[in-house]
Amino acid sequence: MSGAGVAERAEGAIVLLTIVAGLASAGCGNPVDVVPPPAESAEALPPGETPVAESDNQVEVTLYFLTPDGEMLAAERRRIFRTATVNDRARQAIQAILDGPEGRLLRSIPPGTRILEIFVARDGTAFVDLSAEFRWGLETGSSDAVLAVYAVVNTLAQNFEEIRRVKLLLDGEELDSVGGHLDLSRPILPEMSLVDLH
Amino acid sequence: MVRVVLIAALVGLMALAVTGSARGQEMAEAPAESPEPGPQGAAESHAAIRTIVIDPGHGGDEVGAVGRSGVYEKDLALDIARRLRDRLASGGRFEVLLTRSSDQSVGLRERTAIANHASADLFVSIHLNSSRRLSAHGTETYFLSLTASDEEAMSLARAENRGGSRRLPAAGGKADDDGPDGEEGGDGGDADLEMILWDLAQSEHLARSSRLADMIQDEMNRLLGVSSRGIKQAPFTVLMGATMPAVLVEVAFLSNKEEEQQLESADFRSRVAVALESAILRFKDELERSGGPGPAGPRP
Numbered sequence: 415m416s417g418a419g420v421a422e423r424a425e426g427a428i429v430l431l432t433i434v435a436g437l438a439s440a441g442c443g444n445p446v447d448v449v450p451p452p453a454e455s456a457e458a459l460p461p462g463e464t465p466v467a468e469s470d471n472q473v474e475v476t477l478y479f480l481t482p483d484g485e486m487l488a489a490e491r492r493r494i495f496r497t498a499t500v501n502d503r504a505r506q507a508i509q510a511i512l513d514g515p516e517g518r519l520l521r522s523i524p525p526g527t528r529i530l531e532i533f534v535a536r537d538g539t540a541f542v543d544l545s546a547e548f549r550w551g552l553e554t555g556s557s558d559a560v561l562a563v564y565a566v567v568n569t570l571a572q573n574f575e576e577i578r579r580v581k582l583l584l585d586g587e588e589l590d591s592v593g594g595h596l597d598l599s600r601p602i603l604p605e606m607s608l609v610d611l612h
Numbered sequence: 613m614v615r616v617v618l619i620a621a622l623v624g625l626m627a628l629a630v631t632g633s634a635r636g637q638e639m640a641e642a643p644a645e646s647p648e649p650g651p652q653g654a655a656e657s658h659a660a661i662r663t664i665v666i667d668p669g670h671g672g673d674e675v676g677a678v679g680r681s682g683v684y685e686k687d688l689a690l691d692i693a694r695r696l697r698d699r700l701a702s703g704g705r706f707e708v709l710l711t712r713s714s715d716q717s718v719g720l721r722e723r724t725a726i727a728n729h730a731s732a733d734l735f736v737s738i739h740l741n742s743s744r745r746l747s748a749h750g751t752e753t754y755f756l757s758l759t760a761s762d763e764e765a766m767s768l769a770r771a772e773n774r775g776g777s778r779r780l781p782a783a784g785g786k787a788d789d790d791g792p793d794g795e796e797g798g799d800g801g802d803a804d805l806e807m808i809l810w811d812l813a814q815s816e817h818l819a820r821s822s823r824l825a826d827m828i829q830d831e832m833n834r835l836l837g838v839s840s841r842g843i844k845q846a847p848f849t850v851l852m853g854a855t856m857p858a859v860l861v862e863v864a865f866l867s868n869k870e871e872e873q874q875l876e877s878a879d880f881r882s883r884v885a886v887a888l889e890s891a892i893l894r895f896k897d898e899l900e901r902s903g904g905p906g907p908a909g910p911r912p
Contacts, residue, residue: 484745485841520745524867553743555677556862557752560846590849591720595739597849605845 479519522565524551540580571604660899668693672717677742693883735858755821
């Protein structure tokens with residue numbers, strides 16, 4: 415495991431370099447894209463507050479949580495602020511998933527998981543870097559891992575036309591797999607067959 | 613469903629491509645054209661499935677899920693795999709290989725490689741599930757989801773079919789690039805065609821994997837009464853790169869008290885093996901009725 419760890423760290427470093435390079439090149443055209451101001455995203459989603467009625471500066475998104483029996487994903491509608499960059503809107507949506515469902519659905523992401531970075535590349539790949547809690551909470555089994563990964567992937571791909579696939583990083587590192595099962599070495603496409611439509 | 617239609621369309625496209633192919637010689641080596649008169653006689657030589665690789669999950673240091681009694685997923689998975697092998701291999705019906713026959717650690721990609729190397733017709737990985745929600749129960753069968761690189765390869769294949777002259781890029785895992793790609797796109801048609809054929813064969817494997825997954829869910833429910841959580845798609849590492857229909861069965865939940873008790877009974881594990889065998893036989897019958905012998909796609 416330690417040998418693999420070294421390799422993972424090395425790969426992680428490469429990915430981070432890639433991201434930095436991506437940030438730099440994106441920054442040439444539109445500096446606003448580069449660093450979503452933390453203050454903005456904090457005020458964008460007031461914790462525990464139910465979004466008010468639809469207004470021009472808000473947009474409705476579909477978030478994926480677990481069905482009450484925990485077998486599939488199901489949608490909950492929520493409003494986020496219509497901020498300028500897709501990076502920031504993606505961050506708001508994922509933060510809302512981490513905060514948990516408001517209705518009858520169940521949490522889809524291991525508790526304690528934090529967003530470290532979200533960056534949407536021009537080719538439609540969203541790089542989502544989550545804290546290590548995401549991985550620790552998924553060592554249990556395939557079902558939990560599959561649904562947690564696709565809660566993130568489906569939410570981003572469904573709501574943002576700029577995003578077609580998601581590359582997950584954990585604690586800044588590129589991982590081969592989560593829970594020893596799922597391949598995270600490549601970007602993941604949405605999988606709507608996991609969604610309960612009823 | 614859209615995907616199934618797409619896959620069906622692509623399989624049709626493959627048939628067209630093969631007709632006009634200069635690679636007929638290689639295709640002639642497919643099982644369809646070269647039935648080996650085996651000891652089982654003529655009927656058996658047309659079998660759609662001859663070699664099956666069964667993959668008991670985890671092993672060695674990697675114990676997998678742990679039941680509350682302390683029982684390991686790796687041990688129960690191996691036991692079920694052995695029972696399934698004994699059933700399938702009896703009477704010489706199938707050649708059956710295990711990716712591990714003892715408590716040893718085997719890499720995920722190595723497991724798939726064993727199946728590819730054996731030119732297996734089927735790959736079945738056996739696991740036990742586990743969840744933070746202790747009430748979670750039932751069987752799940754997974755097959756591979758389309759990865760981003762598949763998506764790109766397929767859309768390029770479609771563009772190619774419409775008469776575009778774009779070169780297909782080397783897909784992930786295909787390192788044997790034939791030198792610098794010509795931008796003119798005129799030469800190297802064989803390599804393009806090979807790529808397309810390989811890709812389409814993968815699509816067909818996916819469609820078949822989906823059918824087998826369906827049947828496993830059916831039989832587990834019918835013969836064991838284990839509730840079905842449905843067939844699902846996800847990028848399981850152990851299924852990636854398999855050049856045959858491949859599924860991963862999560863038999864039941866070790867984290868669930870009732871199911872753990874069931875899994876600890878040898879009788880229950882035997883019945884799991886019966887259900888899996890029954891699904892595989894149904895799958896084989898359907899293949900033979902519908903499409904004739906053997907996977908239609910080329911074997912890389």
